[in-house]
Amino acid sequence: MLVRFGNVICNWDLSKGQMGLFGAPGEKKEVQQPGKLGGIFYRTESGKVVYGQKPIPKARKKKIEPSNLLQLFGSQPEKIKEHQKDLQGKVEKETDPKKKVELIKQQAFTELAEQNKKKLKEKHKEAEAAKAENKQPWEMTREKLESLSFDQFFEVDQITAKRYADLYWRKRDGRITESETKELNSIESSLDDFHDIGKKHSDEMEKRQNIANEKIKKGRAYEVTKKQFREYHITGTIQDSAYDRTVKRDAINEFDTVEKYPILVKVLDIGNEKIELRQEDEYLRYVKTNQEGDMERDEHGKALYLTKQEIKDRGLREKSSNITAFNEKGEPIASVSDEWGADGVFVIEKYQKKGIGTQLLKEFRKQFEPSRQIGQATSMGVKMVDSLHREYVRQALTEGKKVPDEVLKDYPELKQSDVKDKQEPQWKYEEYSDWSRQLARNNTQEELQKQLAKLQGEQVKNTASHLRAVDKTTSMQSNSQHRAQSGNVVRGNYERRNAIENALEIHKYYPEKTKAANEKKVNKSVGAIYTFYGRRVSMSRKVA
Numbered sequence: 001m002l003v004r005f006g007n008v009i010c011n012w013d014l015s016k017g018q019m020g021l022f023g024a025p026g027e028k029k030e031v032q033q034p035g036k037l038g039g040i041f042y043r044t045e046s047g048k049v050v051y052g053q054k055p056i057p058k059a060r061k062k063k064i065e066p067s068n069l070l071q072l073f074g075s076q077p078e079k080i081k082e083h084q085k086d087l088q089g090k091v092e093k094e095t096d097p098k099k100k101v102e103l104i105k106q107q108a109f110t111e112l113a114e115q116n117k118k119k120l121k122e123k124h125k126e127a128e129a130a131k132a133e134n135k136q137p138w139e140m141t142r143e144k145l146e147s148l149s150f151d152q153f154f155e156v157d158q159i160t161a162k163r164y165a166d167l168y169w170r171k172r173d174g175r176i177t178e179s180e181t182k183e184l185n186s187i188e189s190s191l192d193d194f195h196d197i198g199k200k201h202s203d204e205m206e207k208r209q210n211i212a213n214e215k216i217k218k219g220r221a222y223e224v225t226k227k228q229f230r231e232y233h234i235t236g237t238i239q240d241s242a243y244d245r246t247v248k249r250d251a252i253n254e255f256d257t258v259e260k261y262p263i264l265v266k267v268l269d270i271g272n273e274k275i276e277l278r279q280e281d282e283y284l285r286y287v288k289t290n291q292e293g294d295m296e297r298d299e300h301g302k303a304l305y306l307t308k309q310e311i312k313d314r315g316l317r318e319k320s321s322n323i324t325a326f327n328e329k330g331e332p333i334a335s336v337s338d339e340w341g342a343d344g345v346f347v348i349e350k351y352q353k354k355g356i357g358t359q360l361l362k363e364f365r366k367q368f369e370p371s372r373q374i375g376q377a378t379s380m381g382v383k384m385v386d387s388l389h390r391e392y393v394r395q396a397l398t399e400g401k402k403v404p405d406e407v408l409k410d411y412p413e414l415k416q417s418d419v420k421d422k423q424e425p426q427w428k429y430e431e432y433s434d435w436s437r438q439l440a441r442n443n444t445q446e447e448l449q450k451q452l453a454k455l456q457g458e459q460v461k462n463t464a465s466h467l468r469a470v471d472k473t474t475s476m477q478s479n480s481q482h483r484a485q486s487g488n489v490v491r492g493n494y495e496r497r498n499a500i501e502n503a504l505e506i507h508k509y510y511p512e513k514t515k516a517a518n519e520k521k522v523n524k525s526v527g528a529i530y531t532f533y534g535r536r537v538s539m540s541r542k543v544a
Contacts, residue, residue: 217371222396236376280320342375436502
């Protein structure tokens, strides 16, 4: 019994309980049925499965197009002429108008080929010359090898090394042929050339890398290529699966809260939400060690720690450098920290590929010398290092710095000519307050940014303290002292923040008036005392 299942027709044998497939896509099997011998199931062009003798399609004659002429005759003009004569005879004998038109078209194509026979001949010569030059790398002359760029030489060197290893083991196993023996001898005779030229390339690359390393250490990463930047900073590789448990969580660390990271470093706009980068405000503790490196303990066996002055004298970091990124719900979604001298960046899977890791790394590295290496990295970490370099190049272009063309080749979307002219300042220098001008003269741009970040962190605490004082108020007189004091702190914080932001504007639009331009100049000043957020701050105002 024949049964159809979708596009498949089956022969169901009830006695055996088995099913044989016939007419499946791409298959044709012969069957016998009463009254129809030697028929087959086949699929028509419309997709319908039918039974019977499948008609044999008529072979279609291939039209001779200009491209087909080239395939048939190449650049041999004598064969083209023979084809022309043959076509001319057919045209004269043909009586069918339609066929005659087709023959005339072919004749026109042949005449076109005849007209271009000189060009065809030249192309043929070029092809033959290219074929002759298409030698194996080990067959190249020393002059040809020396003319190759580093990347080209590296490629042919890899091909030669791979082929040499293959033939060497074939010879050792006794499986090498006579022609392969000649090839092996040819490779061995060229090994000295490869070694000498490879050493020259290696020495040159090492020299260039050393120059690039010095630029990176001086904070000029935008003057080195992406490859050189990566070569300096990445000291090893880590398997991608090493941090799967960390990045696949809903939060980096469920115990991290916004309150634990009071210093607001930066706010990122990633399109659908804003991300806050916040830093810890905690002092670090260091265990005392003796000359042998062993931990020092007191009479009770407890570890002894360095004092703040000892930490400062030894040039150690006083405060935590850790920065964590929080989403709008206050959840920690990314972090960067000092991992035993290396930079450890973690971003949960949901927030990856949004630039958060790159910005975290950039802000984190501002706290260290440019010479600090990033360390080992996963494949995602390598991409983040490349993104960091691109960010340095973009920032340099924005600031009007000259970026070498060699570096811009790595980032064709960034162009020196696309950098917009510096925006005109909204205020004249004299219109800024004395306080803002004094801050700009006495602090660098980085120092002001750190002060602003710290002030933003304190503002959260101070505002919360003032609100608690207001909540505890039951009348106009109750809790008035605490309420007034906390209010003064918030207002003072706000005024100082405005002064620092204006000082940063002076650095941007009037750099000649700032500390960077006047480090060696001594300003005569008189002191003035101001009171802000509960403590006395000495400010200076320049004497005209």
